Amino acid sequence: MNSVRSKRLSKWVIALLALALLLPAIPAAAQESGSGAITRGDAAVLLQQTLGLESPKALDSFTDVGVSDKAAAAISALKQQGIVKGDAKGFKPNDPLTREQMASLIVRAFGLHDNGIQVNYKDAQKIGKAHQVDAVRLKQYFIVDGLTFDPKHRVNKNEFVTALERAIGSDVEQQGSIPLTDLFRQPAQFGFQASPDGKKIGYIQPWNNRLNVFVKQAGSSEAVQVTKETDNNIAGFAWKTDNTLLYAMDKGGDENYHIYKINADGTGRKDLTPYENTRALLVDGLADQPGYLLVALNKRDPRVFDVYRLNMESGALELVAENPGNISGWMTDHDGKLRIAIASDGIISSILYRETEDKPFEELYTTNVGDQFSPIMFTYDNKQLYALSNVGRDKAAIVQFDPVSKKAVKTVYENADVDVSGIFFSNKTKQITGGYYISDKVHYEFTDADWKAKYERLQAKLPGKSISFLSIDDNLENIMVLAYSDRAMGTYYAYDAKADKLTLIADTAPWLKEESLAEVKPVTYKSRDGLTLHGYLTLPKGADPKNLPLVVNPHGGPWARDEWGFNPEVQLLANRGYAVLQVNFRGSTGYGKAFLDAGNKQWGKAMQDDLTDGVNWLVGQGIVNKHKVAIYGASYGGYAALAGLAFTPDVYAAGVSYVGPSNLFTLLDTIPPYWSTQLQEFYTRMGDPVKDKDLLTAVSPLFHVDQIKAPLFVAQGQNDPRVKQAESDSIVKALTDRGIDVPYMLKANEGHGFALPENQLDFYLALERFLHRHLME
Template sequence: MNKFSKRIYALTLTMAMSMALIQPAVQAAEAVKPTAAVSESIASKATQTLQQLGYIDGTTDGMKEVAAPITRAEAAIILQRVLELDAPPVLTGFADVHPHDVSAPAIYALKQGGLIQGNVKGYAPDAPLTRAQMASLFTRAFELKDNGIQVVYSDADQIPAVHATDAIRVKQHFIMESSTFNAKQAVTHGEFASALYLALGLDVKKEGLTPLEDFFKQPAQAGFQMSPDGKNLAYMEPWNNQMNIVVKENGQDKSVRITSETDRSIAGFAWATNEKLLYFKDAAGDENYHLYVTDINGKNSKDLTPYSNTRAMLIDSLENIPDEILVGMNKRDPKIFDVYRININTGEAVLAAENPGNITGWMTDHEGKIRVAISSDGNVSSLMYREAENQPFKPLLTTKMGDTFVPVMFTGDNKNLYAVSNLDQDKMAIVEYSPATKQVTKTLFENKDVDVSNIIPSKEKGKILAAVYVTDKVNYEYFDNGFKTLMQDIQAKVPGKEVSILSTSDNGQVLFISYSDKAMGTYYFYDSKTGKLDKLADTAPWIDESKMADMKPVTYKSRDGLDLHGYLTLPPGAKASELPLVVLPHGGPWARDTWGYSPEIQFLASRGYAVLQVNFRGSAGYGKKFLDAGNKQWGKAMQDDLTDGVNWLVKEGTVDPKRVAIYGGSYGGYAALAGLAFTPEVYAAGISYVGPSNIFTLLNSLPPYWESERNMFYERVGDPVKDKELLTAISPLFHVDQMKAPLFVVQGANDPRVKQAESDQIVEALRKRGVDVPYMLKTNEGHGFANVDNQLDLYRAMEKFLSRHLMQ
């Protein structure tokens, strides 16, 4: 059986670092208050919209007197209409609210619903409604929950204890914006209308919009994998709001959920044997992944790596040794990973290869023997090799930073190596290398424009079936005619879609997924002998492709003449003229954006925003010259590439220069902070999600298992000692005085890569300037939000934030 989905764990940590700062999963902080014009605009829209909906009439609710204080009775009348509450049959309970009073049905309806808590002494219906009272009314009426946004009021000590939590809730949901609460201040009719408008989400609601929740729902079913014998399928689906593993017999409908995680979704899984599966999970985003094994019926689950403060990674599932796997762990030393041979039945772990301190990657041959290692100090790497496990490793070749030689697979006879290499050339190619002669014997494939990014191996044939490279989209260079024919047959079955084969069986069965920029993906089972195609599952069946936007490849010139590639997504059906824009820089930064479905991008486009993704200099995939062009250019030329993209779209007339925001996660979060600090004239708002604000503290707090890559960080980003002036210049924290646009900051408390201190620092610095910064901090998340409830909090807040500053 060919297991195309089997990962090759021969990557050095240098390559792994290309994903290190990428993921988040995004959001950030507000730097200044909205202008008076924005507030007036909201108030005007609020009154008009509420009247159209029949929520206010201007008579019994007093709404004609916009500047006059609203009474407690008038507020009750409006809320009863909004909530459609029935009045109780008997209107009694308050001594000062007579049953015949016009407001009595509303007041007693609110009392019956638990929204007001007066007592027999009276409700004081004619008294002005205070801000504190309105906060409690709205929190109860709209069930405002804690969304993690940190709220600081300068007059917090003056808020009555009974209203203190509610005062926080209304600000968390962007109803209040001032840093002072003024608890006893009377609320005017106009202020009440504005607050109600925002509490109802009317500022972001529009007829026919795909609900926000639909974009960020957990997949209905995802991650299908076929057992080695092809008899069973395993996949993940939601259970109790977390993604868990389900197994079913191939061709049957009956399934069995074999994990029951409620705190954190399963991070990933793989078949160990036909009867057992392996899976990973961490705790609250700390990225100390434990490796578990379980039977296909969910029984006999065992933690194979039950060690505290330890990160486990699968080196090889040892397909030909059913009861054993090779696992890398840093339990002996948090900075380095040793290899252990673990018995999946007993859990016994035996040291298979001890790391002398400089090994950053390991690779096995087809018999599961550890014969290749990569040593590195971050800048200089060496390929280490041995003929047998009882022999010492010897160096074969050495590479300097920028050069790449990564073995990915042995040839069928276990003698030579297939590798991804850019030695003596700019772009990465697939080569065959002879350890005996220490020479590249042949180049299988290279592309003149982009790096080769991956291979599709066949362990049974001992060869590479195809090379994968990404231009605007994914491309294949085929080395096996049978595989080429198979791909062509499958592509013909799903016209208009891209295809990725996941695995095949010896009897011609193929598991694959089709996808596009408008569809998250559909899993299929294909019998290549009969031509029969069976649909297994839609990943997101609730998404209407006809309402999704086109992600179009774009190219433009940087100010110094580089060709920059990326993607532009325009709102569906919108004219490409004077649109609001969200610039979305990717993380890494040593990664790249690719074409395909993105819930986040489709969500933004559906809300009327153009979205620009740029593979700025320093991005991976375009050769080492382009990658090296980003060295020590954080906040400088890398940032200029983003600015040049904005200017290009403004010049084209596509974008309104006054309505541009920048939002990103990880390095993208840094770019958002840098955009607001270093080009304040470009952006009207920014969102930084797990973004570094101080390069000194970022480098000082690298996870211990990245220690071998510290020199690489110093070369690509800057040395804290030698480049102190540079790092000071590019750290947004030291330039908050230049920030003018509103900022929204988002952070996971357990982030091991970009520590909470990175967000704390920038928020504190802005608050010291008197700037009110929305800061969403989730205590059960790490480098990006994994829990769906937290994701929804994030995007709901983001929707309101962007609407407030780009659409009002």
């Protein structure tokens, strides 16, 4: 299928020429109305021209197709390719083409496969046995509405040409469109990390359509493939020693990650945490202890993680700290000693501390919901803590905290407008050297003059790009960075600060050209109750910003935020002619405590109003056509799509829910067991199933399907541990029971979002077709 799509625009031109040749053979009245049934022979001619198939020398495909028949060459060419089939009864070239016959022609010609969309026809028993699978494939690929297939319907010329256009994709992609396969192609290389001695570089690269680890000598282009995983992508890796790597991988998206070790030459692969239904977390790589790791495992109790010292050679586990049932996180000091535990009942959080590992943990600091105190690291003498805190303030800052006095003794870094995100520090001077925050983009501020000067020189070499620092040596001379933008996935560079020399390492997506992509512009507007909302607006490149179709794309979480940068979904939508609005609605992180708390118990209410207000703002400016607005999101964004269709049915012309919950009661009842310590926080921010029963009923889209009138597309991973398959099953069934056809893509080997490239392509191909049907046609 993908090879067909990459060539389809040129084939579309051929198809149009073929249609011009065919039209004289169709009566004029039928040409005008498009109601004249197309014959099987005429369909064969048009299909041969569309596919660009050469006519075979022998024209003896069927006994009832003579060599002088105008369709003889086309029928023979299609039979040679296995596209048309027949027996002694012949081809019947002058018979009208039926819909079930057309389905088989199109599916065989373009190699349409099962993309996971559930298809049930009320008249399935009327479809000929030979055409049943093809009838399903046709609907899966075309994303058309209707619970009946009408297999014996006589296809007219317009219907057949439309089917060809949809099979080729020319109805969605126009001249100059960026192929979907380019936008969602796996990065060429990414995740570069230097070994501890700096002599080797590890990175991730696709192999057999799966992400694997490769290693090369620094300065060399020759690489060794270290891993050869074929079923699942590697989620990430890290160097353990100069010659040993660790990597994490789950199975089919179930998020039960195992930690593996492997040598840099690809030998010695070993699953270090081979426990069923268990999730492994790396607590500390213990850089000074080559044969050991500190890991957290929930194998004793799926709800909580205990910490173990893992012998990498024998696999033996030594318990370092048993979770009493309320610990949600652990932290070590610079010597790898486990000295911090974060306890929580979901409402009250406590930081537990011990001076040495032979002493019990004692309560150090306690916060309530809304207050944040998150330890980042110990000071270099292991006596005090750096923490991200909003205690006593609205915007989170970096503070230095003294465990003896149990007080913050110093504000290290803060910003008046937004939460700060992190700090920079020097292992050489053992000092904090700067910090960064995210507003419209990432912003860095350095207190160390040397760091500041080198950053400014580096930024001058990469104009228009944001920079992510990946590694910095102790002397601040060898720096590895990723430079990216809204129109560039990212390029890796090595910067020799001493020589002021920037060297290209790799471009993650060299096939994408920045000049063909759309700008993502930060925007602000006011909500109906006066809040200032921040977000990003992307307009189709070169389009007149008037009366455009719009896709509202709310982020997941919802306790997260959108950031400026490259987003292939946004670029796909903009390239297909849509304006795209991303809103950091109330309840999003990064804008302070009050803004986060403003989202409490506002799912489907004020949080949804923030999205609606964004639509009205754009409509009011004349940028957006109010009749052509869709909403698409994943996870919480999927919920927002369902809520938008159910609670503001006049705002949206279509909606797409990707792993989105439909029933907040069942969502809360089936959260992963290892989130159980945060359940009370979910109740505080979403609503308590008992105390707030009426609220959760009012904002669960499943109970309001009678208000949904716009078309809906649903996608779900069968192994999703966060939003269970039942969430999507339920909303689809409720609508189907009302006679509403809902395209529903279910992938058996995926979890909370599709990770495998073949599944991603299936989803985004269906997404662009669904939106095109309801916003463009």
